[in-house]
Amino acid sequence: xxxxxxxxxxxxxxxGLMLGVNTLLDPLTILSTAQAQSALNNSNVGALEMxxxxxxxxxxxxxxxxxxxxxxxxxxxxxxxxMISTTYSKKSGFQYEHINMHGIAAxxxxxxxxxxxxxxxxxxxxxxxxxxIRGCNMGADGHDLNSRKLVAPFSGEVSLTGQxxxxxxxxxxxxxxxxxxxxxxxxxxxxxxxxxxxxxxxxHSQDYFQALFGSVQKxxxxxxxxxxxxxxxxxxxxxxxxxxxxxxxxxxxxxxxxLLSGEYEELVKKYTTIIDQAIGTLSKTFFMKEKLGxxxxxxxxxxxxxxxxxxxxxFSGYFAGNDDFRSMVKKIExxxxxxxxxxxxxxxxxxITSSILMxxxxxxxxxxENALExxxxxxxxxKNNIEPKLVRKKGTKSFNESDEEFNFDTHQTGHYPDFIxxxxxxYVFSHCLLMFKENLRKIKKMDKTIIxxxxxxxxxxxxxxxxxxxxxxxxxxxxxxxxxxxxxxxxNIYTSSPYFxxxxxxxxxxxxxxxxxxxxxxHLSYRNIMxxxxxxxxxxxxxxxxxxxxxxxxxxxLKKRISAINIDNQR
Amino acid sequence: MIKIxxxxxxxxxxxxxxxxxxxxxxxxxxxxxxxxxxNIYGPESKIILQKALxxxxxxxxxxxxxxxxxxxxxxxxxxxxxxxxxxMPDLRSHMISQPSTLxxxxxKNLCQKLSQDQKTLKFSLKVLNNVKEFKxxxxxxxxxxxxxxxxxxxxxxxxxxxxxxxxxxxxxxxxLCQSERWQIP
Numbered sequence: 001x002x003x004x005x006x007x008x009x010x011x012x013x014x015x016g017l018m019l020g021v022n023t024l025l026d027p028l029t030i031l032s033t034a035q036a037q038s039a040l041n042n043s044n045v046g047a048l049e050m051x052x053x054x055x056x057x058x059x060x061x062x063x064x065x066x067x068x069x070x071x072x073x074x075x076x077x078x079x080x081x082x083m084i085s086t087t088y089s090k091k092s093g094f095q096y097e098h099i100n101m102h103g104i105a106a107x108x109x110x111x112x113x114x115x116x117x118x119x120x121x122x123x124x125x126x127x128x129x130x131x132x133i134r135g136c137n138m139g140a141d142g143h144d145l146n147s148r149k150l151v152a153p154f155s156g157e158v159s160l161t162g163q164x165x166x167x168x169x170x171x172x173x174x175x176x177x178x179x180x181x182x183x184x185x186x187x188x189x190x191x192x193x194x195x196x197x198x199x200x201x202x203x204h205s206q207d208y209f210q211a212l213f214g215s216v217q218k219x220x221x222x223x224x225x226x227x228x229x230x231x232x233x234x235x236x237x238x239x240x241x242x243x244x245x246x247x248x249x250x251x252x253x254x255x256x257x258x259l260l261s262g263e264y265e266e267l268v269k270k271y272t273t274i275i276d277q278a279i280g281t282l283s284k285t286f287f288m289k290e291k292l293g294x295x296x297x298x299x300x301x302x303x304x305x306x307x308x309x310x311x312x313x314x315f316s317g318y319f320a321g322n323d324d325f326r327s328m329v330k331k332i333e334x335x336x337x338x339x340x341x342x343x344x345x346x347x348x349x350x351x352i353t354s355s356i357l358m359x360x361x362x363x364x365x366x367x368x369e370n371a372l373e374x375x376x377x378x379x380x381x382x383k384n385n386i387e388p389k390l391v392r393k394k395g396t397k398s399f400n401e402s403d404e405e406f407n408f409d410t411h412q413t414g415h416y417p418d419f420i421x422x423x424x425x426x427y428v429f430s431h432c433l434l435m436f437k438e439n440l441r442k443i444k445k446m447d448k449t450i451i452x453x454x455x456x457x458x459x460x461x462x463x464x465x466x467x468x469x470x471x472x473x474x475x476x477x478x479x480x481x482x483x484x485x486x487x488x489x490x491x492n493i494y495t496s497s498p499y500f501x502x503x504x505x506x507x508x509x510x511x512x513x514x515x516x517x518x519x520x521x522x523h524l525s526y527r528n529i530m531x532x533x534x535x536x537x538x539x540x541x542x543x544x545x546x547x548x549x550x551x552x553x554x555x556x557x558l559k560k561r562i563s564a565i566n567i568d569n570q571r
Numbered sequence: 572m573i574k575i576x577x578x579x580x581x582x583x584x585x586x587x588x589x590x591x592x593x594x595x596x597x598x599x600x601x602x603x604x605x606x607x608x609x610n611i612y613g614p615e616s617k618i619i620l621q622k623a624l625x626x627x628x629x630x631x632x633x634x635x636x637x638x639x640x641x642x643x644x645x646x647x648x649x650x651x652x653x654x655x656x657x658x659m660p661d662l663r664s665h666m667i668s669q670p671s672t673l674x675x676x677x678x679k680n681l682c683q684k685l686s687q688d689q690k691t692l693k694f695s696l697k698v699l700n701n702v703k704e705f706k707x708x709x710x711x712x713x714x715x716x717x718x719x720x721x722x723x724x725x726x727x728x729x730x731x732x733x734x735x736x737x738x739x740x741x742x743x744x745x746x747l748c749q750s751e752r753w754q755i756p
Contacts, residue, residue, distance in 0.1 A: 232750035248672040
C-alpha cells in the first residue's frame with residue numbers, strides 16, 4: 001500500500017481538467033454537437049417554400065417507351081436491341097423510332113396529342129421544363145435496396161422526405177401513398193428525419209381523404225379550451241411542441257375540412273374523367289394503330305424450347321395467344337391513379353404537406369386469350385414432314401383470363417404485352433401528370449414544386465424477348481419543374497453492355513451508364529441526382545459530398561455540369 | 572483561479588452541447604392509450620376504442636401482434652384475423668410514436684366520443700361517488716389521468732372559471748383525455 005501513489009486534490013483537479021478537455025475534443029461530442037447544430041439549422045424553417053412529389057413506379061417498368069432517352073440526338077450511336085422498340089407496324093415490325101422535340105430524339109409517345117383543360121397539348125409538353133438524368137449506376141441490384149435509395153441514398157441515414165418534413169412548417173409530414181405490393185422495405189420504409197418524425201402512411205385500400213381527415217369531418221363543434229389543456233399539461237418539457245402540434249391541428253380545422261372534402265371529390269372526378277378520356281382515345285394512338293397478332297400453333301421450329309418462338313408472347317409465366325394483343329387492354333383499369341393525383345394536388349394546393357411519395361399501382365383487368373402453359377407445348381414431327389413443329393399437347397386446353405394484373409417488374413412479360421400495356425399505361429399516366437402539372441401551374445405552384453418520376457432501375461431485355469431483367473447500372477430520374485427552363489438531358493451511356501451476361505446476351509443500347517470526364521472519370525451516382533434536387537429546392541443536400549449536376553451561372557443562368565453522350569463501345 | 576475558470580468553461584460548453592441535442596417525446600402507442608382509457612372509461616368504451624383508436628397504427632404507433640390470432644369462420648389463411656385492424660402492413664408500424672397533427676386530431680375525435688357517450692362518461696365519474704366538495708371532485712377526476720400529481724388551488728379555480736357549468740364534466744373529461752402529458756409513459 002505504501003508504494004501506491006497518493007492522490008491529492010491537485011492531481012484530482014488535473015485529472016478533471018484532462019477529462020474535461022478530452023470530453024470537449026472527443027469525436028463523439030464533436031459529432032453530437034455538430035448534429036445538434038445541423039438539426040437546429042434544419043429546424044430553422046420557413047425557408048422551405050418548395051414541394052416535392054416523388055412518383056415512384058416500384059417494380060421498374062420499361063421506360064424506353066416514355067422517358068428513358070436512349071438517343072440524345074438523331075444520329076447518336078445506337079445499337080438496336082429487338083425488344084427495345086417504340087413503334088410497331090406489320091410492314092417494318094418493331095422499330096426504335098423517335099421524334100425530334102425539345103432538342104432531343106424523344107420516344108414516339110411524346111408526339112401523341114391530348115386535350116387538357118380545353119387545350120390541345122402533346123405528351124412531350126410534359127418535359128418542356130425538365131431534367132432527365134440517365135445512365136446512373138445504382139451500384140447494386142435489388143428492388144427494395146434501390147427503392148429505399150431513391151429517398152435515402154445512404155442506407156439507414158436521413159431521407160430527403162425526412163429532411164423536408166423537418167424543414168416544413170406545414171401540418172403534415174411526408175404523405176406516403178402506398179402501393180399494393182410495396183412494403184415498408186421499399187421507399188416508404190426509408191423515411192428518416194433528424195427530428196425523429198414519422199411519415200403519414202396511407203394504404204392503397206384506404207380512402208385517402210378519410211384516412212387523413214376522417215376524424216376531422218365528424219367533428220361538429222370546435223371548442224377552444226387550449227388554455228385549460230396547457231394548464232393540464234403543466235410543466236411538461238415538451239409543452240411548446242404540444243402547443244405547435246395543436247396549433248397545426250387547429251389550422252387544419254380552420255380550413256373547414258367539410259368543405260374541402262367536396263374539393264377533393266371534385267378533383268377525383270376530374271382525374272377520373274381524364275383517365276376515361278385517355279382510354280376512349282386509345283384506339284387512335286400510334287401504338288394501337290395496327291393489329292399485333294400472336295403466333296398460332298402448330299409452328300415449325302427446330303428449337304424445342306417454346307421460348308425461342310413464343311417468347312414475345314409470354315405473360316406471367318405462360319404464353320398468351322391473343323389473336324390481337326391490343327385486346328389485352330380492352331377493359332384495362334388504373335387503380336387509385338385518379339385518387340393519387342387528386343390527393344397530391346389537394347395537399348399541395350391547401351398547403352398541408354411539403355412532400356408526397358406516390359407509389360403507383362400497376363394496371364389491372366388485362367385480358368388474356370388462348371393462353372398455354374409451358375408444359376402444354378411440345379415439339380413433334382408430323383408425318384411426311386421433315387421439319388419439327390411446336391404443337392399444343394393432345395388433351396390439353398388453352399385458357400382465357402379477363403382479370404389479370406400487370407406487374408411492373410416485367411421479368412416474365414414478353415415483347416408484345418410489354419409494348420401494348422406499357423405504352424397504354426404511360427399514355428394514360430401522361431394525361432394525369434399533364435393535368436396535375438397544368439393545375440399546379442394555374443395556381444402558380446409549378447415553380448415551387450419538383451415532380452420526380454423514378455424507378456429503381458431500367459430494364460435489360462432478354463434475347464428471346466420473353467421479358468426483361470434489372471438494369472441497375474443505368475437508372476433514370478426525370479425531374480419536372482418550372483424552376484427549370486427547357487429540357488436538360490444528362491448522363492452518358494454505352495451503346496452496349498460492356499460485358500455479356502449469360503444466358504441472355506445483352507448487346508443493344510438500353511442505357512448502361514458510362515463514366516464522365518466532368519466527374520473525373522467516374523460514373524454518375526444517385527447521390528448526384530439527390531444533390532441536384534436539393535439544389536433546385538434550395539435546401540442543403542443530404543449527400544453534400546456529391547456535387548449537384550446543375551449550377552447557376554451568373555450570366556448564362558442554370559447550366560448543366562455533365563454531358564449526355566452515347567459512347568460506342570463497339571460490341 | 573484560472574483552473575476554475577477553465578473547468579467552468581468546459582462544463583458549461585458540454586452542457587450547451589447536450590442541451591442543443593433535439594429530441595421528440597416518445598408517446599405511448601395505441602395499446603398504451605387503449606389500456607389507460609379503457610381503465611378510466613370502463614368496458615363500454617371498448618367499442619369506441621376499437622373504432623377510433625386501434626385502427627390508427629400510423630398515428631399512434633404499435634405494430635400488431637401476429638401471435639394474437641383469432642380465427643374467423645372463413646376457411647384458409649385469408650380467414651385469419653389478426654389484431655392488425657388494417658391487415659398485415661400493421662406489422663410494420665412503429666413501436667412508439669411522436670406528437671403529430673394527425674394524432675392530435677384523432678385524439679380530439681376519440682376523446683369527444685368517450686365523453687359524449689353517457690355510459691362511458693358515467694363510468695369514469697364513478698371515482699367521484701364518495702367525494703363531497705366540488706373542488707375535491709375536480710382533483711379526484713384529475714387523478715384518474717394523473718395519479719401522481721395534484722392541481723393547485725389556483726389551477727382548480729381557473730378550471731371552474733373557464734369551463735361551461737352545464738357541460739362541466741363532459742368538457743373536463745374531454746380536455747383531460749386530450750391533454751398530452753399522460754400519453755407519455
